[in-house]
Amino acid sequence: MSTTAEQATFDTLEADEVLLEARGVTMRFGGLVAVDGVDLTVRAGEIVGLIGPNGAGKTTFFNCLTGLYKPTSGVVSFAGRPLRPRPRAVVRAGMARTFQNIRLFQNMTALENVMVGRYCRTSAGPLTSIVRGPKFRREEAETRARAQELLEFVGMPDVADTLARNLPYGDQRRLEVARALATDPQLLLLDEPTAGMNPQETRQAEVLIQRIRQTGLAVVVIEHDMRFIFNLCDRVLCLVRGSVLVEGTPEEVQSDPRVIEAYIGTSADEPDETGSTPEDGAPRA
Amino acid sequence: MRRPQIVTDERRRRHGGTGWLVALVGAVVLVGAPYLPWAYGDEAMDDMTYLGGPSPTQFLGLALGAALLVCLLAARFLVPRLPAARRRWFAWHTGASAVATGALAFQAVVVVAVALELGGLVNVEYGGWIALAGALLAFAGTRLLVPERTATLGRVHSPGWLVIVVIAVVMLGSLLLIAHALDEDDPGVFIALLVFVGAAVVLVLRVGLGGWFSSQTARFRPVLVMAAFLVAFAFPFTxxxxxxxxxxxxxxxxxxxxxxxxxxxxxxxxxxxxxxxxxxxxxxxxxxxxxxxxxxxxxxxxxxxxxxxxxxxxxxxxxxxxxxxxxxxxxxxxxxxxxxxxxxxxxxxxxxxxxxxxxxxxxxxxxxxxxxxxxLGFDFGEPHVIxxxxxxxxxxxxxxxxxxxxxxxxxxxxxxxxxxxxxxxxxxxxxxxxxxxxxxxxxxxxxxxxxxxxxxxxxxxxxxxxxxxxxxxxxxxxxxxxxxxxxxxxxxxxxxxxxxxxxxxxxxxxxxxxxxxxxxxxxxxxxxxxxxxxxxxxxxxxxxxxxxxxxxxxxxxxxxxxxxxxxxxxxxxxx
Structure with missing residues (x-):
């Protein structure tokens, strides 16, 4: 599923070469410290899980990585080069994301949605677009073919002409993945890809992410579904109140008493001062 | 957004026959009324004072009435005789509703225009009132018809020559129409003409021809565009x-x-x-x-x-x-x-x-x-003979x-x-x-x-x-x-x-x-x-x-x- 150009990039990358390196990423909103000095290293081909109770700052951290927020302090670098906190620069560097609440272009067809993802990898300008020059036609055909290919890759070859808003929920999530893949990323950030899915759809999502990894991409995934996380991830970070509580293999994190405490709440002698209810963020193991 | 429903589907089913009859009477009146005088003064619109000789504007009213008549008769007598596959080609009832609404708007414009141009509703002669009454009957009657869901004519594949002939006719018609409309100096006649064109277009769309036109001409998009430009270029010659x-x-x-x-x-x-x-x-x-x-x-x-x-x-x-x-x-x-x-x-x-x-x-x-x-030597300030x-x-x-x-x-x-x-x-x-x-x-x-x-x-x-x-x-x-x-x-x-x-x-x-x-x-x-x-x-x-x-x-x-x-x-x- 990779283009030749992308393949070339991968050939130059060592298997355990560092793709994404975030050092001391901090995001303050006024007095609130949403993300507090988080370090994250992702190597090529790795699947990293990001867990933590609601409000722990996982999505904010994603927004810092992808340039939607400009971090208050900290450095994010990608494939050895520092990243400017601009969404476009991030996408061009090779990092794409999906959203926690699906943000498809609802009134565009599935194919058009994916084609928008190709925007940053194409360059037909106004002039060639207006006169329908050879460059425009070549690029347009390529874009279309690639978008269809990606729809097939995520397992929905027949929905090209269906409006995004008419797709069932699970398909909308998959379409978002296809759209992100269209930007030719080396690293995919998935924000709760199975939220609201039934067990069968969750299983399909798992298979899809495995297949994405097989094509050589690294994946960082925010999830609450523990089984999903432990089936997939090479490494798991648990984020609590903006900072990394535990980092390790799924087994280590799963058995760590601090993680359980952060999710389920504290024992009786140490009352939970935030008073948060664990229902929403509780692990669905 | 909910609209209040006066005419429910239930009522339509029960009184559809009555509605058809009322609308038919209205349509016949609309066709006949243009032969009666509509105004007492000949300055109003384009002289509608004659008995038995409709003015161009009155002919437009007649055309709307005739279209309604065709819709009603086709729905009742033509559709049952067609093979099942063709019965839903046209949405006759939907078209009848549209054209009746258009006819009502048309007659209302005529009455108002006559009143304004001659100074008072007394200047509307009996023919004008009869036409308005006919339009009202038609409007009320068509409300009771059960509308077809959709016309399927858009899915019918027609031979290319037919599509091109239709494009040519449509373009020629619009050329003549534009030339005619621009020559019209009387405001009442102009507005009535606009209303007529609007009613005709809506009728064509609703009855199913619009769907046919847009799906068939999709194949001949360049022909359509070229024809439109040709018509536009031809306009000065008229x-x-x-x-x-x-x-x-x-x-x-x-x-x-x-x-x-x-x-x-x-x-x-x-x-x-x-x-x-x-x-x-x-x-x-x-x-x-x-x-x-x-x-x-x-x-x-x-x-x-x-x-x-x-x-x-x-x-x-x-x-x-x-x-x-x-x-x-x-x-x-x-x-x-x-x-x-x-x-x-x-x-x-x-x-x-x-x-x-x-x-x-x-x-x-x-x-x-x-x-x-x-x-290039072409002086835009001078008239040329082409x-x-x-x-x-x-x-x-x-x-x-x-x-x-x-x-x-x-x-x-x-x-x-x-x-x-x-x-x-x-x-x-x-x-x-x-x-x-x-x-x-x-x-x-x-x-x-x-x-x-x-x-x-x-x-x-x-x-x-x-x-x-x-x-x-x-x-x-x-x-x-x-x-x-x-x-x-x-x-x-x-x-x-x-x-x-x-x-x-x-x-x-x-x-x-x-x-x-x-x-x-x-x-x-x-x-x-x-x-x-x-x-x-x-x-x-x-x-x-x-x-x-x-x-x-x-x-x-x-x-x-x-x-x-x-x-x-x-x-x-x-x-």
Whole structure:
């Protein structure tokens, strides 16, 4: 599923070469410290899980990585080069994301949605677009073919002409993945890809992410579904109140008493001062 | 949004037969009434005082009645005899409802026009009342008919020659209609004609022919476009060398070309620009200054091609200057800044008079005596004889403007169906998501803004020569508002819609001079009504229609399959 150009990039990358390196990423909103000095290293081909109770700052951290927020302090670098906190620069560097609440272009067809993802990898300008020059036609055909290919890759070859808003929920999530893949990323950030899915759809999502990894991409995934996380991830970070509580293999994190405490709440002698209810963020193991 | 339902489906089923009969009586009355006198004075409309001799306007009423009769009879007697597969080709009942509504509006306009033109309802003779009563009967009766769901004619495949013949007939018909309508001096007759055309178009769409036309002509899109341009080119030849109508036609074309440029900004990129007229003005002033007019402060007089390009570039540079700081913020701010920009432009042009600033524009007097264009030895100021028909001055500009409009249409349509157009849609749909997918949001907005300004500048350059003089007071806010109204009324994001909107908005004030004082009131009302009932405009782009009806599942479900029977939903920018 990779283009030749992308393949070339991968050939130059060592298997355990560092793709994404975030050092001391901090995001303050006024007095609130949403993300507090988080370090994250992702190597090529790795699947990293990001867990933590609601409000722990996982999505904010994603927004810092992808340039939607400009971090208050900290450095994010990608494939050895520092990243400017601009969404476009991030996408061009090779990092794409999906959203926690699906943000498809609802009134565009599935194919058009994916084609928008190709925007940053194409360059037909106004002039060639207006006169329908050879460059425009070549690029347009390529874009279309690639978008269809990606729809097939995520397992929905027949929905090209269906409006995004008419797709069932699970398909909308998959379409978002296809759209992100269209930007030719080396690293995919998935924000709760199975939220609201039934067990069968969750299983399909798992298979899809495995297949994405097989094509050589690294994946960082925010999830609450523990089984999903432990089936997939090479490494798991648990984020609590903006900072990394535990980092390790799924087994280590799963058995760590601090993680359980952060999710389920504290024992009786140490009352939970935030008073948060664990229902929403509780692990669905 | 729930509308109160007086006529329920249940009542329709029970009283459908009665309704049909009532409507039939109404239709017969409508056909007969034109042979009776409608007015007591012959000054009203086009002399409707004769018994047994209908005037042209009365014939229009007759035609509506006849169409209704055909619909009703076909629904009752023709459909049951057809093989099952063909029974749902036409939506006869839906068509009957539409044409009855049109007939009622038509008769009401006639009665009101007679009353206004002769001074009182007493001047309406019995025939007029009978026709109105017939229309009321027809209207009431057709409400009780059970409407067909959709007409399936759109899915029927017809031979190519038939489609091309139909295209030719439609185009020829519209040519004759436009020529006829422009010659109509009586405001009442003009409005009645508009209502008739509206009713006829809605009838054709509803009864199923519209769906057939749009699905069949999709195969012959180039033929359709060429035919439309051919008709437009043929129009001056119907005018016998008269300048009067050509002057109106050129004004319509200038207005339409500018509105199409604005439609790129508003309809495609989704940016609200309330000062667009300033870009037209910038182009016009640049062209005037470089025209070699004795009143121009600059002596340089380059060839027109160069002038046009300079006009466009100056306008787009202005667009960049205004756009680059403001396009980073969201819609409302842009609207306010562009509104202010329009005013600033006008004031600057007034002040560049040598007293308050450098002498460039002659202040509020503007630049008069702009010479006519002379392209490759073709003098636009002189009448020419082509194919034995005299082509007067305005007709020369008309041809030039047609070329310009063709250019704008190509730019509009091709940008829309490209990577850039997809980017614009994505920005309109969800700016944050578009940004996160790597779309150059700021760059695309700026391009739309500057590109739209360029087109307006080019149109302005032609306008300067067409108008002979350029003054700052031609470029006031009201003109921007009318441009925007043309886009919104016609249909944001469509070509045909904006052409229709611009034509209506420019033609109506010309034809309804007596109405001048109430012009703004009427347009205000019109826009309010449009916003309530059809916010996507007269001719809607499919995507815009979806955007305006977010919760309409049925509408969304239809797209992506064969076009719905009504056929009024056009793919975006397809025309």
């Amino acid at each position: 005018q016998d060398g008269s300048n009067a109508n050509m002057s109106i036609a050129t004004q319509v074309l200038i207005f339409a070309a500018t509105a199409l440029g604005l439609n790129i900004v508003v309809g495609l990129a989704g940016l609200l620009d309330l000062g667009y007229i300033a870009f037209l003005g910038a182009g016009a002033f640049v062209a005037a200054i470089l025209s070699g007019s004795a009143f121009s402060a600059v002596g340089w007089n380059p060839p027109f091609i160069v002038t046009v390009l300079i006009s466009g570039v100056v306008a787009s540079v202005l667009g960049l200057i205004i756009g680059s700081p403001t396009l980073r913020v969201s819609g409302d701010y842009l609207a306010i800044v562009t509104l202010a920009f329009g005013e600033i432009f006008r004031l600057v042009m007034i002040n560049l008079d040598g007293n308050d600033g450098p002498d460039l524009t002659n202040g509020s007097n503007g630049i008069p005596n702009i010479p006519d264009l002379n392209l 194919l034995g028909v005299e082509i007067p001055r305005f007709a020369n500009y008309y041809f030039l403007l047609l070329v310009l409009i063709g250019l704008v249409i190509v730019v509009f349509a091709n940008l829309n169906r490209s990577r850039i157009g997809r980017g614009w849609v994505a920005i309109r749909e969800d700016e944050k998501a578009a940004e996160a997918m790597g779309v150059n949001v700021f760059g695309l907005k700026l391009f739309a803004f500057a590109g739209g300004a360029f087109l307006a500048g080019v149109a302005g350059a032609v306008k300067a020569h067409h108008d002979i003089s350029v003054t700052p007071d031609q470029y006031v806010f009201l003109e921007s508002a009318f441009l925007l109204a043309a886009v919104v009324l016609g249909g944001m994001g469509t070509i045909l819609g904006v052409l229709v909107g611009a034509t209506l908005l420019r033609l109506m004030p010309e034809k309804l001079r007596f109405f001048d004082e109430y012009r703004l009131l009427a347009f205000g009302l019109l826009l309010v009504v449009m916003m309530r009932f059809r916010p996507e405009g007269l001719i809607a782009s499919r995507r815009r229609q979806l955007e305006f009806h977010e919760d309409d599942e049925e509408l969304a479900a239809h797209t992506g399959e064969t076009p719905p029977g009504a056929g009024r939903v056009e793919p975006e920018g397809a025309r």
